[in-house]
Each structure stands twice: as structure tokens, then as C-alpha cells.
Amino acid sequence: MAEIVLVGGGHAHALVLARWARGARPASRVTLVTPERSVPYTGMLPGYVAGHYPREALRIDLSRLCAAIGARLVEGRACGLDEGTETVRLEDGRLLPFDVLSLDIGIHGRTDALPGLREHGVGAKPLGPFSTAWDGFLRDVSQGGAAPEAAVIGGGVAGVELALAMAFRLRNERRAKVTLIERSERLLEGAHGRTRRRLAAALNLWSVRVLTGAAVEAVTERGVRLEGGGFVPASLTVAATGPVPYPWLETTGLTLEDGYVSVDGCLRALGQARIFAAGDCAHLTRSPREKAGVYAVREAPVLAVNLCRAVEGRRDLKPYRPQRNYMKLVSMGERRAVLERGLLSVSGGWAWRLKDEIDRRFVSSLTPPR
Structure with a gap:
């Protein structure tokens, strides 16, 4: 049976798994490669630091998402891939074969950028x-x-x-x-x-x-x-x-833009039929955008469909059209936030409550029933 390998537990991949759990899952095996069985939701981090949320409230349980569709979860960190043999290499030396591959590994802060x-x-x-x-x-x-x-x-x-x-x-x-x-x-x-x-x-x-x-x-x-x-x-x-892309992407042979995987309008790596990328590790060549979680969220439905079609050998992939503007909600420490969209910039407790509702709903959407 064909195998879809998802490398990274970013928001796009978590949403893909949740979407497949609700139906329309691929007719193939699915493997998720991630260093951690659960990951925190970035949007609620300032609220957690401020004491508004316990750490558990941020938790996206990737193992439960995998279990909901019978997917395999491999704990490990990818460090390379071989297009010729269609394998992903992990830091511990394991090699995982794939028929279709998707990268959603995010970005990271360079701890070597500042001495000490x-x-x-x-x-x-x-x-x-x-x-x-x-x-x-x-x-x-x-x-x-x-x-x-x-x-x-x-x-x-x-x-x-x-x-x-x-x-x-x-x-x-x-x-x-x-x-x-x-x-x-x-x-x-x-x-x-x-x-x-x-x-x-x-x-x-x-x-x-x-x-x-x-x-x-x-x-x-x-x-x-x-x-x-x-x-x-x-x-x-x-x-x-400013976070930076993971350096191992430079060794993959994929087309990159400033270290990010260049993808076409269907989220495929340029020149690749069976390799995709989404979230912060991807560069949208047709409609370049800043790095923001909203794009990973909107990419997920398109990615879920295209991975299913790609593993079936279909060429009628669904295009992704990123929005030009989006609402930004910035926490202010206390239970207040600034809302910015276009030329609009307002703040208040109501903006924090709106952010809180959006964030809780998002985490809830990634919690499959037991």
C-alpha cells in the first residue's frame, strides 16, 4: 500500500489529520514524523506566559489525531531526504520510505546567532x-x-x-x-x-x-x-x-528561496510531483506572503485534498489562493489585545475575548473525540 509521510507536527499537518479524521481520508498508509507527541499552540503562548492559560490548554495532541485515522506516529527529527530512493532520513539514522511527502516543520530561533x-x-x-x-x-x-x-x-x-x-x-x-x-x-x-x-x-x-x-x-x-x-x-x-528555516533543507536538493521550500500554486515543491510543503517552512512562489499562522490554517484544507489526489496519481490538484489581508490580534499582557486589519487598529478587553474565543475554538477543533 502507498504511504504518505508527513514530516513535522505544524498547524497545517495537525489540521490535515483532523480533517481526515472527519472523513475523506486517503486510501493509503499515513505516517507522521515529529519530535514530540504533542505540541503547544503558538497563538496562546502569550496568554500562557501571562498566566491566563495552563500549559495543558495549549496542547495539541498529535498522537490522538494519528490514532483517530489509524496513522503511525514516529517520534524523531528529520534531517534529510533522498529524492532518488524516496526516503526521509532521521537524526537517529532511521530511513522512512514515502510515496508522497509533505513538509511542515516550521522555523526556529537561531541559538547560534548570539554568543552565549x-x-x-x-x-x-x-x-x-x-x-x-x-x-x-x-x-x-x-x-x-x-x-x-x-x-x-x-x-x-x-x-x-x-x-x-x-x-x-x-x-x-x-x-x-x-x-x-x-x-x-x-x-x-x-x-x-x-x-x-x-x-x-x-x-x-x-x-x-x-x-x-x-x-x-x-x-x-x-x-x-x-x-x-x-x-x-x-x-x-x-x-x-526573526526565526530562520531549518538548515537541513539546504541538503535536500529541493528548490529553495532564502532557505524555505519553494512551492507552486498547489503547495507542491517546485519540480516535484509528490513532495509538498506548507506552513512557515514553505515559500509561496506565486503569491509570496509573510510568515503567519493564518496561512498554515488556510493551506490545510487544500493540502489535505492534494495529498490524497497525489497518492492516487491524479494531476487535478486543488489550487491554494492566499488572502491578501488578515486580522492580527496582539496580546497586551493583561486580558486586553490590539486588533489590526488594514488601516484599522483598535484595542480593548473585547479584542482579547475575541482572540481567546478564536484560539480556544482552534485548539478544540484539533481534539478528536475519545
């Missing part, structure tokens, strides 16, 4: 290591083993959200201090002006120290050393700088 980060800090992505580091930090603070001081490197939306969430969570700790460090001269490059002002006001409200025009020299056990001699004390240092 790998040893003394953590990237905001992937979320598993970050959430473990955050839980450990909170435990140490509560037991008096660490000062309630955290540093976030990167002043984009992800960094600002994390800094606000941390400051809100630590609001009752004496001498708590969260510092946001950005290399350029202002935060939130590319954001709507009103969105930037609203989030700047929130940073001020929760006493987040903001350092712009500050280049990091190294991360140390005691904090962040800045170029020019400055030092930011921190028991926890998190890098929320």
Missing part, C-alpha cells in the same frame, strides 16, 4: 524548549532561587507580546524587571502607527524597560552584555529575533 544564547538563554521558537525554560524560571523565582528579572531580545510583535506577558505575570513580585532589547531605533517595524502607540503605552503601563538602538554582544549566565559596555541583568533571557 545556546548556553545561557532560549529562543522563543520552538515553543517546547521555551515553555520549559519559562516554567523553570517561575519555579526558581517562587523559591527564591532566581531574581524576577527577564530580558527579551527582539522588538517585533513576538518580542513585545512576550515582554508584556512576562511583566504582567511578574507584576506582584518585588523588584521584578522585564527588559526589551531592540537593535534598531524603534520597536515594531512595519506595524500600524496606532498599533505601535497602543503597545508602547502598554509597555509603559507594565513598566517594561525598553532599549532601542541596543546591539547585543553576548548572553551570559547573569544577563545580556551590550555592545558599548551596557549590561542587562536577567535570570532568563529569551531571543525573539
Whole structure:
């Protein structure tokens, strides 16, 4: 029997499995390759950091999704593929054959981009290591083993959200201090002006120290050393700088764009009949878009259909047409959020409740009945 191999437990693949569980599943074996049996939902991460959600609320149970359709789950991390033999290579040396392959491995924070980060800090992505580091930090603070001081490197939306969430969570700790460090001269490059002002006001409200025009020299056990001699004390240092594609994709022979798998209008890797990619690891050649979870969500129904058709040898694949604009909801630490779409930028508790409802509904949709 033919085999579809899904490499990576990203949101697109999770939604594909959920869709197949509801019907229209492929007439083939299905294998999911993932380092973890469950993954956290990225959209709820700031709420988890702020204390609005327990860690369990973020959990997408990939093993249950696989069980719902009788798919095999292989715990492991892919590190290469061979087009000639149609096999995926795992870090432990195992080789998995495929007839149709789909990549949804996401992106990651480069722990080697900043000296000392790998040893003394953590990237905001992937979320598993970050959430473990955050839980450990909170435990140490509560037991008096660490000062309630955290540093976030990167002043984009992800960094600002994390800094606000941390400051809100630590609001009752004496001498708590969260510092946001950005290399350029202002935060939130590319954001709507009103969105930037609203989030700047929130940073001020929760006493987040903001350092712009500050280049990091190294991360140390005691904090962040800045170029020019400055030092930011921190028991926890998190890098929320721009994530990058996994380097092993460079060895695959697939056509890449800046390290991302170039796909056509049907989410197929360019020049490949049976290899697909979706989510943040894919580059949409016909309609390039920024990296955002909304695209992975919208790609999933198309990917689910096309994988079924490809394994049957059909050529009538379904096209994916990404939307031009989408609604952004940015958490503000407390139960408030900024909603931005196009020229509209508004904020309030109602926006957070809207985000909360959307996020909970999404996680619920990925929870098959027992």
C-alpha cells in the first residue's frame, strides 16, 4: 500500500489529520514524523506566559489525531531526504520510505546567532524548549532561587507580546524587571502607527524597560552584555529575533528561496510531483506572503485534498489562493489585545475575548473525540 509521510507536527499537518479524521481520508498508509507527541499552540503562548492559560490548554495532541485515522506516529527529527530512493532520513539514522511527502516543520530561533544564547538563554521558537525554560524560571523565582528579572531580545510583535506577558505575570513580585532589547531605533517595524502607540503605552503601563538602538554582544549566565559596555541583568533571557528555516533543507536538493521550500500554486515543491510543503517552512512562489499562522490554517484544507489526489496519481490538484489581508490580534499582557486589519487598529478587553474565543475554538477543533 502507498504511504504518505508527513514530516513535522505544524498547524497545517495537525489540521490535515483532523480533517481526515472527519472523513475523506486517503486510501493509503499515513505516517507522521515529529519530535514530540504533542505540541503547544503558538497563538496562546502569550496568554500562557501571562498566566491566563495552563500549559495543558495549549496542547495539541498529535498522537490522538494519528490514532483517530489509524496513522503511525514516529517520534524523531528529520534531517534529510533522498529524492532518488524516496526516503526521509532521521537524526537517529532511521530511513522512512514515502510515496508522497509533505513538509511542515516550521522555523526556529537561531541559538547560534548570539554568543552565549545556546548556553545561557532560549529562543522563543520552538515553543517546547521555551515553555520549559519559562516554567523553570517561575519555579526558581517562587523559591527564591532566581531574581524576577527577564530580558527579551527582539522588538517585533513576538518580542513585545512576550515582554508584556512576562511583566504582567511578574507584576506582584518585588523588584521584578522585564527588559526589551531592540537593535534598531524603534520597536515594531512595519506595524500600524496606532498599533505601535497602543503597545508602547502598554509597555509603559507594565513598566517594561525598553532599549532601542541596543546591539547585543553576548548572553551570559547573569544577563545580556551590550555592545558599548551596557549590561542587562536577567535570570532568563529569551531571543525573539526573526526565526530562520531549518538548515537541513539546504541538503535536500529541493528548490529553495532564502532557505524555505519553494512551492507552486498547489503547495507542491517546485519540480516535484509528490513532495509538498506548507506552513512557515514553505515559500509561496506565486503569491509570496509573510510568515503567519493564518496561512498554515488556510493551506490545510487544500493540502489535505492534494495529498490524497497525489497518492492516487491524479494531476487535478486543488489550487491554494492566499488572502491578501488578515486580522492580527496582539496580546497586551493583561486580558486586553490590539486588533489590526488594514488601516484599522483598535484595542480593548473585547479584542482579547475575541482572540481567546478564536484560539480556544482552534485548539478544540484539533481534539478528536475519545
